[in-house]
Amino acid sequence: MAQAGSGPFRIGIDVGGTNTDAAIVDIAATATVSRGVCASSKTPTTTDVTSGIYTAIENVLSKSNVDRKDVLSVAIGTTHFVNAVVEADARRLSKVAVVRLCGPFTRQIPPFSDFPPILKTMMCGPIFYLDGGLEIDGRQIAPLNADQVQNAVKSIQDAGVTKVAIVGVFSPLDHDGLHEEKVKRLMLELDPKMSVVCSHTIGGVGLLERENATILNASILSLAQRTVHAFCDAMIKLRLDCPLFLTQNDGTLTDAATAAELPIKTFASGPTNSMTGAAFLASLDRENTLAKSDTQVLVVDVGGTTSDVCALLPSGFPRQAPNFVEVGGVRTAFSMPEVLSAGLGGGSIVTYDADSDHVSVGPASVGHYLTTKAIIFGGDVLTATDIVVASGKAEIGDVSKAKTIPKKIVEGARNQIKRILERVVEDMKVSDLPVSLLLVGGGSIVQMDDLKGVSECIIPPHHDSANAVGAAIAKVAGEIDFIEILADQDENAILEKAKRQAIDAAVSRGAERDSVRIVAIDKIPLQYVTNKATRLIVKAVGTLAIPDRNNTSGVSDTNPSELTSFARGDSKDETEKQFHQTPPGQELAPLVKHSSFIDIGAYKPDVRGGVWYISPVDLEFIATGTGVLGTGGGGSSYLQYLECLESLRKAGASGKMRVVSPESLKDSDVCVLGSWYGAPSVSGERLAAGMEITTAIDYSVKMSGHSHFEAIVADEIGGGNGLSTFPSSVHYDIPVVDGDLMGRAYPTLEHGTPYVYGESITPCVIADGKGNASVVLNAESNARVETMLRTQCVDLGLMAAVSCAPLSGRAIKQYAIPNTVSQAWYIGRAVHQAQKSKENLIDAIIIDVKRDVSRGYTMGQCTIAPLNSDEEDEYISGSQSSKIDTMDQSRYLIIPFQNEFLYAAYASPDKPNDKSQHEVICTVPDLISILGQDGEAIGSPELRYGLRVNVIGMPAHPLWSGTERGLKVGGPAGFGLDMEWTSLGPYQTPKSVLDEFDTA
Structure with a gap:
């Protein structure tokens, strides 16, 4: 030392x-x-x-x-x-009372909806929905009501609960804590013994995940x-x-x-x-070495059992995990480092199979028994540390004992160790720059050989x-996270103000002001918004100030x-x-993971007499499938899945949630439509009140002059809207049609197939959770209906429900894309089967993502490179989807997107952005989906460097691809692309769950 x-x-x-x-x-x-x-x-x-x-x-x-x-x-x-x-x-x-400040909203998904049952039983206390909360632009949903707060405190006291989580809609954007902090003060004035946690101190935008984290914190x-x-x-x-x-x-x-x-x-x-x-x-902290480096820095912490790897950003801090993380089975959203673990450590057990002549290392380990069980310490278990000593790379224990290990086992084990480290490094890379690898931890001696893609390995002192x-x-940080309307404003001035606020926040937490630097600025454009609404996250970090021994004030003291x-x-x-x-x-x-408790291969949905009665397992499969059919857009299937589970729970065993085939409809039957409309960034925060879609449907039926309706159909099967019909079907006690009006996700209502072929989109109603409703009686074009609705949607907080004019049974049979609910079910079942059998679904890796915003849509391009041939595995089988070709090992795959993925093209690795050299292999209206390592769909907002993915494609229905009218709206021309439609192959009607499993 x-x-x-x-x-x-x-x-x-x-x-x-x-x-x-x-x-x-x-x-x-x-x-x-x-x-x-x-x-x-x-x-x-x-x-x-x-x-x-x-x-x-x-x-x-x-x-x-x-x-x-x-x-x-x-x-x-x-x-x-x-x-x-x-x-x-x-x-x-401890049990936790949850107080949501939400006005009429968020009731469709109650608190604790996706908690594991055991934690829900331990933690779930009284739940309250009070006035308060904000819209995305800062307007109040409803003013706070002191009487409601007082009544809530009385109920909490009566329940014997002392821990409270306060969760206000869009509270992370409320810098002064206007609503949450005021309610906290009121509650503590009424009962000083309470412990109250405000959600804006825990996480960012995303109500359910932030609320879950706040509950855990309170507990x-x-x-x-x-x-x-x-x-x-x-x-x-x-x-x-x-x-x-x-x-x-x-x-x-x-x-x-x-x-x-x-x-x-x-x-x-x-x-x-x-x-x-x-x-x-x-x-690497000296003179901003990380920021100036022409390499990327990864750290591998090798212990006795596992190796943890993380990427260091130019700021010197680890890359943070995207989206959400699960803690104890609870989906949360707060700052967590992205760490990958591999079953390799100093105590990893080495085995040799004489029949296959194969050597394996880990994941089993002797752990902290290394000094008694390893060969070099007189034990009888061959470990990775024994291999290191036998290779002459370290002198630990009795070196002579390591000399008895057969040479081919030593060589085989070294190769396996090398392969494990190379794989985990490749998984964590954040760019295509060479890798500088820092090795720390007591087991770091297991790295003995040069690693592919690693320019240097460094074992630092201590x-x-x-x-x-x-x-x-460790240093001190200050972070500012807010949404700003950048249209007609000086963006640089707004950013400079945010930087000053972040620096002040770091100083207030104990940082030396002269040492504070801005280390991260994230600008995240909001989807479907035309006023350049952008989420800005600015982080400042400084060295902990040396305390003044004569001053006992301040955070650092x-x-x-x-x-x-x-x-x-x-x-x-x-x-x-x-x-x-x-x-x-x-x-x-x-x-919420019902498929975990069943034999997926043996599971059969409940279909009787031409009616499919939906179960929680069915909903789980459909939700996964609608994510895949979202083709990069469509909003969250997960939140809508939770809404469906809640509706199914309330319906009990009544059988109200059911599906029928399009052919079962009479020509004279009336089929209603209802879907969510707005920005996904709002729908994930201002959760549904639960009556938006039914309000819109009620008015559209009334305005259309109908006196009855027999069924409901989804306007798009992709994303959350593919599930939005199910709660409404329970409400009205009518079936969902096994089909939809797009066969995928598209960005506008005018992309519905009936409207392409002349059916009327009006009268069209938009409604919110407060009972506000507006109607477009007529418009000069379907495109004009869209612009009129968008104007209303902004006023309603960028999230509402829309219901177009009801369609006849004849129109549904003629123009709807058939069997798409079944298609989602089959895709979801295949994904969950692959997850349960631990299949590897990956054959490519994202190496570049570019984004911008135009006309309210997120525009961008994703570049994907193939994995090495020895890293590939078979993709899922049994669904209507197929891989886009067999990926050419010598070329990249380019996928541009406008919320949804528009086309896929091969490109030269030397000039990936040279469009003249692109070989287009698939375009809209054919479906392109990107799946993650677990087989679940990855939306365009979630794309980032280093994700290992599988790209699949599905041919579009002939209503899109078989006519000039369909291609004009849903093909390349409809998105301003100067290219011909290129198809994967002929369309095949998806299998029907109703046909395969009907027992009547």
Whole structure:
């Protein structure tokens, strides 16, 4: 270890599942080779957590001879809080009351809708829908109502619940916390003993995921407060009179007081500490090395059982996971690093199959028994560490014992280790630049050979304590996340103001102002919006300021003695008792993943007498299939799936949710239509009230002069609208037609096949959850109907329901695309079967994505490169979909999109953007879908570098491809493309679930 200097010093702690690591860093000596690391220590993690922390800190203080008064801060990273959720430990979780500030909205998907049953039972408290919340443009949905808040508090008290989650619609865009914070103040005035968490402090836009994270946070508050109090007790016993911090998921610090209130932000701090510590130890933080580098930097943390890999951004922080992450089976949205794990570590077991002459490494491991079970330590289990020693790459244990390992096993194991590392590196790459690989962790010696695509491998000093060093040198961040209307405004001025706000936020959290830098600016255009509405996310990061010992104010000066109130009356004995309890280890059965509990191959839908009665499993399959048929657009199938489950639950065993074939309709029958209309960015936040579509249908029927209707049909099968008919079918007790008006997703109503062939789109009604409704009685063209509706939709908050003029049974049979509900079911079943059998669905990787906004649509292009032939696997079978050719191993695949994917073309890797060299292999109206590693569809907003994908295509119905009228609207010309329609092949009518499974 390095000789301790004059300081000052910072101590970092990382509490892992097996070991607790500590490191002490001289921040005045970080320019040295040792990066100022004076001492490090590794000790077993104790059941009470704090004993291990106490021992680790004592060890590094003793080794370094650092005077305790020279320690500026202690920073702890811990998995203690997330383990309570993952283990579903009822003794560490509390019931939570949920208060939504939403006016009439969001009732279609109640809180806890997608929680695993066991967690729902433990956490679900009273639920309230109160006035309040915002529209996307900042208008109030409804003013707050103090009487409602007072009544809610009384009900919560009567239920014996003390933890509350407040969730306001679009609250992340409300910088002053106008609604959530005001309600919190009112509640605490009425009952100061309550613990109240506001969702705008937890996550960004996306109500359900943000709400879920807020509930989890509220549920572990008591645990967090006891834990932080115990940490403070340990600091007092250690005689460390300095601020205590906890490390967060994004690699930055939060003071102990804030961590006790927002523990969820520390859930994934362990891997992040390793990554940021590795970059620091390798001196990549100096002079903005990462930003200037012509390589990309990946960090691999090799432990005893697994290797975790993460990509470092130019900011020096790990790349964050996109979209949502699941914690204990709960879908959440908050800052989490994107980490991939491989079953390779120092203790990985090596096996040899004599029959196949094949050597395998991992994923089984001897773990922390390495020093007793490995060959070099006198054991009888061959491990990866034995292979390292046998290869002459390290001198550990009894080297002579490693010489007895057969040479072909050593060579075979080395090849497998090399292959595993190459695969995980390839999976995590963020660009096509060469890779600089940082190896940290005690098992990093397993890297012995050059890796394909890796220009250099670096094992930095103190690599085995990178996690603790990362905690010690963690920085402070400030982030601003808001939506701004950029039309007719100075975009640069708005951005500069946001930068200043982010810097101020970092300083207020304890950063030294002169050190703060802007490290990330994200501009995300909103879909279907014509006023350049853009979500801006600006993040600033700075070095933790050196505290003024004479000033006890400020975030960075949180002192352990100030935090004793977090115990909330719990005695020390009770705290220790809680820590020592054994987790129950109960299985988290997912409430919304019904296919997990059935034999998918043997499952048969309930079809009797020409009627298909829908089950939760059917809905799950259909939801997955509609995502694929969304061809990159169509909005979220997941949210609509939850709405359907809620409608099915309310309907009970009545059989109201059912499907019939188009041929079963009489010519004189009337078929209504109803779908969602607006921006997906709004639908994911301002969830449905539940009566928007039926309101629009009621008015459209009335305006059309009909006195009856017998069925309902989807206007598009792709995306969320492919499921939007099912709740309405329950409401009216009418069947859904097995078909739709597009056979896919398209961006406008005029893309409905009946309207292409002369059926009337008007009168057309648009309605919202407040009961507002507007009608387009007539228009000069279908395109004009679209522009008129869009104007109304903006006024209604960019999310509403639309119902066009009802269609006759004759028109449905003549112009609807048949059997598309069945098609979605078959595709979904195939995907879920592949998931359950652990099939690999991937044959290509995205290497470039470009985006822009035009006419309210997200425009862009995705570039996809083939994987190596040895990485390919077979695609799913049994559906109506097929792969787009067999991907040419020498060429890229280009897929432009306008929300939906427009065409696919082969391109030269040397000039991928040279359209003159493109070989178009498929265009609209044929369907193009991009599937992720789990077989689920990836929408155009979710595309990003490094995703491994499979591209499939499906021929369009002849109503689109077989006539000039169809191609003019739905083909390349309809999207302004100067190219001929190119098809995958002849159309085949999808199989019918009704025909295959009817038992009558």
